[in-house]
Amino acid sequence: MTPPVDPSLNRRKLRLALRQARERAGLSQREAAERIEWSQSKLIRVETGTVSVSVSDLRALLSLYAITEPDQVHELEEAARGSKGPSWWSTYHDVVTPQFAQYLGYESAATSLHTYHPIVVPGHLQTRAYAEALLAPRGLSPERVGRIVDLRMERQRRMLDGPRRPGVTFVLDEAAVRRRIGGARVLGEQLGQLLDFGARDDVAVRVLPFEAGAHYSTLGSFVLLGFPDDDDLLYLEHAAGSMTGGEDLELLARYQECFQEITALALDDTESLDLIDRIKEDLGTR
Structure with missing residues (x-):
């Protein structure tokens, strides 16, 4: 149904x-x-x-x-x-800021998502254990950690396994796939999930190697959402989060160019998955 x-x-x-x-x-x-x-x-x-x-x-x-x-x-x-009633993320109102809730509304309607992450695996692709290990240093209560992780898992399921799957491209810096969040076992499981997602036809996982050097977004992650009937939207991921679309076309265009540059510098799909697989093997985990 x-x-x-x-x-x-x-x-x-x-x-x-x-x-x-x-x-x-x-x-x-x-x-x-x-x-x-x-x-x-x-x-x-x-x-x-x-x-x-x-x-x-x-x-x-x-x-x-x-x-x-x-x-x-x-x-x-x-x-x-049909506009009445809560959205799916309303269940997580205790861990979703108004700004992020607005972003999730746009993300749910997007037909494409392009994102770059320089430090860690993005929430869209995280395993539960990796997400828990990533949140551990923040000093949050176990209950709050559980709520945030549940939100990430449901968001992941809806985006990558739901009926309205957008075309997605994830470019991860090499540091993100080497950083031992949670230790070798947790990272090994996470890399295995990246390999599984990267094998799908509608998901591209690319790695930007250390050799690529500097680029416009070296210091921060960002998301570009595409729509068939509206302006693209840029979401800059930081503590408060910020969005821009038609109101700042110059900034939006700069990040669109940045993503094209990053994609050109990144390893191709096959090379990226081969590198992830080699890193996983070096961890010595199954």
Whole structure:
């Protein structure tokens, strides 16, 4: 049975459709809000996909924007009905910041994900034991560690084993696949999982060798999300996390160029998996 569409995806569908309809109507957000007697902040929340949309509110906007085609109206009304309720990550509200929750909404809708990690294996690909060992030095309670790891495992399952799998490319610095997080046994298990994921047709695991030298993102990891119907999005991974898309096209373009550069410098798929396999063998673990 096909699982229900996450409410965040319906909110995103409405966000794009309603923003584009307003722009076609030649109205600013302030003008549109005034005409239907809303606050501008309410319209902004609808157009950023941070709130659900009632069918009655949707119909007011459709009337304002002169959207009357029956099939389109029906599709958007169904999206409005499906925009209510919590997203899958709401269960982890105690360990998910508002910024990261917004990012997860975008990630769930992306059709491609390109990411670079200079220090450790990214959460998308981590084993449970590796994730636990990575969190151990932070001094968190066992309960909180368990919650964070559960979130990572569910995110991994949804992205790599779910029905809406995006095309993904992971470029890992050689340091990330050599750093002995958790010791030889834990790292060996993690490298085995990288080999398993890298063998899939829709997952690319590439290694940037030490010999590649310096590049634009030597000091930090980043994620580029691609969409067929919206601007690409850049997520810079640090303590608070930050996102940018159409509001900073220069920075987005710089990281897109950076990823192309990193990919060109990285070992190809076969060479990368061969290196990971050799490192795993050198650990002396099964």
